[in-house]
Amino acid sequence: MKNILNNVVSLIVVMIVLLLIIPLSPFFLDVMIILNIAVSLIILLVSMNIKEALEFSIFPSLLLITTLYRIGINISSTRSILSNSGTAGQVIQSMGDFVLQGNVVVGVIIFLIIVLVQFLVITKGAERVAEVAARFTLDAMPGKQMAIDADLGSGLITEDEAKERRYKIQKEADFYGSMDGATKIVKGDATMSLIITAVNFLGGCVIGMVQGTMGFTEVLQVYSIATIGDGLVSQIPALLISTATGMIVTRAVAEDSLNIDVTRQFGAQPKAIMIAGGVLAILIAIPGMPKFQLAVIALTMMLGGWYLLRRMEEFSRVPEPAMAPGGGMSPTDIEQMQMEDEENFKDINSVYDLLSVEPIEMEFGYSLIPLVDEASGGRMIDRIVIFRRQYAQEMGLVIPSIRLRDSSSLNTNQYVIKIKGEEVAKGEILVDYYLALEPPNLEKEIDGIDTIEPAYGIPSKWITVDKKEMAEIYGYTVIDPLSVMLTHLSETVKKHAHELLNRPEVVRLVENMKRQAPELVEELIPQLISYGNFQKILTNLLKEGIPIKDMETIMETIVDSSMTVRDLDSITENIRVALKRTITRKFCEGNSMRVVTLDAELEKTIITSLTNGDHGVYLALSPEVMQGVITQMTEEVRKFQELGQVPIILTSQVVRVHFYRLVEQFFPDVFVLSFNEISNNIQIQAVGNIAV
The missing domain is CATH 3.40.50.12790 (FHIPEP family, domain 4)
Incomplete structure (x- = not known):
């Protein structure tokens, strides 16, 4: 029984394929048509109640299955119409009678309108949205991955959370890529419906006239009802599925289900509702307009908007402190505030909160904010994430998070780099210029503002954008402002990396090694060396630019050296010899x-x-x-x-x-x-x- 349940979808797909070749009686055809309508309604309602597209990730495959199911029903109904003198079950007969109402021309027009609305409006729009969503989702993947790495590096998320977010990004890209192709299926289904309808009508008329005993008028009546009814029972579910497709691919910026989002966002604009009601009230003055209907709708909208506006004002109203008769605060309230302030100052923890120092800070003048602010297109944060990752891979040390902030005390084009609260470097950037580094053998000089490159002290010039290509021809190395600032930051951090290796980071490095070589760590710490002395050795290496990535070799050398020497300088020298390949490289x-x-x-x-x-x-x-x-x-x-x-x-x-x-x-x-x-x-x- 369990195996059957696990393979129920496979069995359903096989049965759908069999619909293409096995004739169905009118009774079973009615059952299949009703199931088609029910499944389409369920899919539409699910698409309206999900918060994000990945909650309905099976939709592309489901779209293919329902389309195949609908084509199977169409083929079965076509066989029944052509072989049973226009009889194809009660659902098709009732739908044809209801729409035609005795007028074939009106029925055909209504059917064509439904098909064209689905084909030209909903399906075409959903196809375009899916295509754009797939392209932009793939383009945004690198940025999202770097944002995850930044959060992971700064400790905001755990490794498991990072894996989950990466998996979600990958699934999202796969989903929108599948949706891009799946919308083509909906488009083809609409085209096929028109072809099947034409075949039903023309084939039925030919069969009725040649093989039957009915007259032309009767043939036209019978087969038009069957054809229009068959087309509608297939196109109504197709229209529902197409609408669901559009719902799915347009859920990119949704916060909740569609029902909740629509209610919340319309309810947040009561003035717009009131103005719309007022405009409808003005339309009453036009002669011949239905005054009663306009008045009811206009009054409802204005009252509803007024009610929503009052509720918003009530929620936003903040209780004010009790006032004394003269307009000031009462003596009781003043005394209470003074007591709270005194208690706050007595709490020593509130003072300790002021003593924290950031490991690395970078302050900017006003003009440099666009280089940093992601909302303005700044890529500074992304570049810092890449630098931290590269430095960790190269040197074996994870650089602490870098605090970026603007400062009104700096000139508009200046920036300052601080290590543990103290300024260690500063520079000045011209945002709309490029920095041209002078080559060793300068053949021809280019016009610009003379300056010194802040990271390496190379004579340079700030040049305008239009002189960039000419400067490169003259042999200058041209750098954009963001790269100048990031290079200065990275070189400063590298120079002071040994100051950033604190005791908690040493403990984390040791704990990481415990997972790889627990016996080695147990032998070394604290039996042979303390965390403090181990930190001094690592600091000595980093100060001279020696990577500490090969932690196993470092620890093994300390264990071997501790048998004969205790001097930390001698142990460090032995470690350097053990790392000769790294130093040589x-x-x-x-x-x-x-x-x-x-x-x-x-x-x-x-x-x-x-x-x-x-x-x-x-x-x-x-x-x-x-x-x-x-x-x-x-x-x-x-x-x-x-x-x-x-x-x-x-x-x-x-x-x-x-x-x-x-x-x-x-x-x-x-x-x-x-x-x-x-x-x-x-x-x-x-x-x-x-x-x-």
């Missing part, structure tokens, strides 16, 4: 790497200058040596800038961390690597050497 171009090396004597000097202090080992170089190193570093960094590459200093593993701390305060964009951190198959090209 990040800083190597092709199979070669341009670097600046340290002279052997300078390395010896650095090693002999290492001193143990209360806070560990530190470098104590003489001022003369330090000054010489900084001077030479300035010249070597300039060489890399001319080459358009990141400055890299190559040292031995022993002195690497100490030399980095020496030059980092003067050259924050310089990377210091050790020989042990470079893969063996890389060709090293020394472009300079720093000596004592």
Whole structure:
């Protein structure tokens, strides 16, 4: 029994196909026609009571089944009409008599009007709406996916909720794509109805005149009734299905069922109803107009609108505080408000609410709001979502949500980037211009407003839109304002990423590793290292631009190193060696790497200058040596800038961390690597050497 219920739809489809070839008696034909009308009514009512199209996702398949069912009934009724002298059951006979009323011409006209209304108005409109809905749904999919990723990244939704929303978006795209094709079925059904009606009438007349004993008038009467009745009992359900199709594809912006939406939205406009009633009342003055009917409808509309308007005013009225006789608040109310304020200030939690600091903030001047505001077409949020995702995939750190807000204290074209409440970078953007970065070998200069690119400090010009193509021909790199601002934001976040790695994020990273390697995490934390020291190691890596994505290798190296050393700097250096493939990939171009090396004597000097202090080992170089190193570093960094590459200093593993701390305060964009951190198959090209 259960198997039969599971396959009931398949059995119904098979039975519908059999209708095309098996003759039906008039009794069963009446049953099939009545079921057709009932199913069509149900489909129409369901389409009017759903909130969104996906609640009736089987509609495209149902549309095909009902159309096939209707064609099967048409073929059976045609066979019955042509073989039984115009007899095809009581439903067809009654419908034909009711519509014709003894006048064949009127009946034919009414039938044609119904078919043409369905074909030209409802079906054609539903087909166009379905086509547009399918195209726009597919075009909107990437934006919806990025919005889900943004909500997931900011913690507004869980992973399960994100999966559910992605599944819903995919189902929605599939549904509207199916509806685009399904509307073509409705269109073909309307065309086929006209053909079947013509065949019934002409074929019936020929059969009646040639094979029958009826006269021409009688043949015309009998077969016109049967033909019109058959056409109507098929076209009325088809009209209902076409209307349901239009209902389904136009539910894109619905908030509730159609009944509730219509009632709510008409009820929200009482003035429009009252004005319409007033216009109808004016029409009474036209001679010959039905005054009684106009008066009743106009009065009903004006009274109904007035009633709705009063209800809206009652709901919107807010109770006002009790007033003293002189017009002010009563002393009792004033005293109560003062007591509430005092209680609020006594509650220490209300003060703590003011102390929260956003990890990352970006404030804008008034002119830059259109670049950020999605309602104005701004794509800043979408681009930030993409950046956060890419950075997490590359570095293994999830950047916290970035708070975007406008600020009246800034100039209209300015923006400010803050880390933990403090300004770390700022810039100025001309919204209607493009930023043209000057090439290294400038052949011809283009007119524009001189400026400095905020992220990398490259000399640039703000140029108008009409000069964009010419600037590219001259060799300039042309960037739109949004990309300039986003690049500055991304570079600033990368530079301060180590400050954004807080203790809760470290705990989340560890918990994530527990799902992959629980034994490793159990061995490491807290037996060998605390969360605090683990955070310091990760911070050291991020500060020098080393990805922490390979968390398993990092943890295994800490476990192995903890057996022999306890110094966090030494453990970090061992981790860097373990991550040599990652470091090589990040800083190597092709199979070669341009670097600046340290002279052997300078390395010896650095090693002999290492001193143990209360806070560990530190470098104590003489001022003369330090000054010489900084001077030479300035010249070597300039060489890399001319080459358009990141400055890299190559040292031995022993002195690497100490030399980095020496030059980092003067050259924050310089990377210091050790020989042990470079893969063996890389060709090293020394472009300079720093000596004592």
